[in-house]
Amino acid sequence: MTKEIYFLEMDSPVGPLTIVGTVDDGLCDVEFGKMDDVSDDLVKWLKKHFGNITLKESIDLFLPYVQAFENYFSGSGKGAFDHLKIDVHGTPFQKKVWNELLKIEYGTTKTYKEVAEAIGSPKAVRAVGTAIGHNPLPIIIPCHRVINTNGKLGGFTGGLDKKVKLLEIENICTL
Secondary structure, X not given: OOEEEEEXXXXXXXXXXXXXXXXXXXEEEEEEOOHHHHHHHHHHHHHHHHOOEEEEEOOHHHHHHHHHHHHHHHHHOOOXXXXXXXXXXXXXXXXXXXXXXXXXXXXXOEEHHHHHHHOOOOOOHHXXXXXXXXXXXXXXXXXXXXXXXXXXXXXXXXXXXXXXXHHHHOOOOOO
């Protein structure tokens, strides 16, 4: 059976975003970039998690998501994504890390070490970083709010410039 997957490109203060999801299960992926730039890796990821797929553009399906992103980017985004349906795909460990990230409040940060301790794996700081790097829903699952213990930003899949911009939107001071 072929799964219908939908996408929409949208502009944002951190550059173009491609948002991806299904009618029944909700948003499953957010990519930094236009579909033409991200499609190869995205299709591989989708096939891994959904099997046979057809990929179609949709505006109507994503209107609530676009509105939530616009609220977030306008600076009034505390809780902007709380009501949205998301469909998270990853390993049990990754999901454990990502669920912990959802607990980081808007406008605050945690360190990789604090996340590792919070999930009961205090020695798994690098594994936590790897899981964060595979977050399929950046911004919604706020991996940009995780920093190094020394206060430095650490990495970010979308690029440090995007992490800085997201932290600035939330009025979090950056180094």
